[in-house]
Amino acid sequence: MKEEGVELIREGKRLDGRGFDELRPIKIEVGVLKRADGSCYFELGDNKVIAAVYGPREMHPRHAQDAKMAVLKYRYNMAPFSVEDRKRPGPDRRSVEISKISREALEPVILKEYYPKTEIDVYVEILQSDAGTRTAGINAASVALADAGIPMRDLVSSVAVGKIDGEVVLDLNAVEDNNGEADMPIAMIVRRNIITALQMDGRMTREEFEKGLKLAMNACRQIYELQRTALIERYSEL
Numbered sequence: 001m002k003e004e005g006v007e008l009i010r011e012g013k014r015l016d017g018r019g020f021d022e023l024r025p026i027k028i029e030v031g032v033l034k035r036a037d038g039s040c041y042f043e044l045g046d047n048k049v050i051a052a053v054y055g056p057r058e059m060h061p062r063h064a065q066d067a068k069m070a071v072l073k074y075r076y077n078m079a080p081f082s083v084e085d086r087k088r089p090g091p092d093r094r095s096v097e098i099s100k101i102s103r104e105a106l107e108p109v110i111l112k113e114y115y116p117k118t119e120i121d122v123y124v125e126i127l128q129s130d131a132g133t134r135t136a137g138i139n140a141a142s143v144a145l146a147d148a149g150i151p152m153r154d155l156v157s158s159v160a161v162g163k164i165d166g167e168v169v170l171d172l173n174a175v176e177d178n179n180g181e182a183d184m185p186i187a188m189i190v191r192r193n194i195i196t197a198l199q200m201d202g203r204m205t206r207e208e209f210e211k212g213l214k215l216a217m218n219a220c221r222q223i224y225e226l227q228r229t230a231l232i233e234r235y236s237e238l
């Protein structure tokens, strides 16, 4: 809910000094966890996220196996200390919804048919949150899946756009998200121009939606390059 009198844009700049089309700083580290098959640490401004991937491994219980392909599982979890007031530990409606949309965002790139009867487990832990955690999680998971050597058609990149003080802006932080008019996270396969997830909270006009989509697609291109570079750097080190 918007607090009375909160001004989010001043002299053409946002409260954190960003322009309307600017991403928060991004940092990506690949292979940060020893026990996972693949992992990634991802920072987007004040969001800090870790993704760990296990598998493909035999799926239990057996009756849940798919004889033709691997089953992708995705668990998004917010640490109790990741938000301003302590979050009650454990799954809730929000984390179940985010897990589902994130899994669906990644599924189209994974060659699941290579590994029948197996499961691929993706765990995303939010260590610190400042809005956009689902998009940071998808970016981290995509890199962690590649790090695990899971055969993929390409990476998936994700970012949110929204509307604050009547302006369409890229990558909302928590103050903007809480006091803004709309928030629209998207995920896409950049090199194929395919959108694999799109949600909208709040309202935008058709023109605003189109403007926002363009902003988000451009930003996904930037994120894709960072993801790719992080993976190349990791494997050229070895």
Ligand code: ADP
Pocket (backbone or CB within 6 Å): 083, 084, 085, 086, 087, 094, 129, 130, 131, 132, 133, 134, 135, 174, 177, 183
């Ligand atoms: P996203 O993090 O993907 O933008 P939301 O729009 O649901 O997802 O949440 C926006 C932000 O609100 C989160 O990043 C987090 O900072 C805050 N938030 C979400 N859930 C809680 C919670 N249970 N307690 C406190 N803050 C929360």
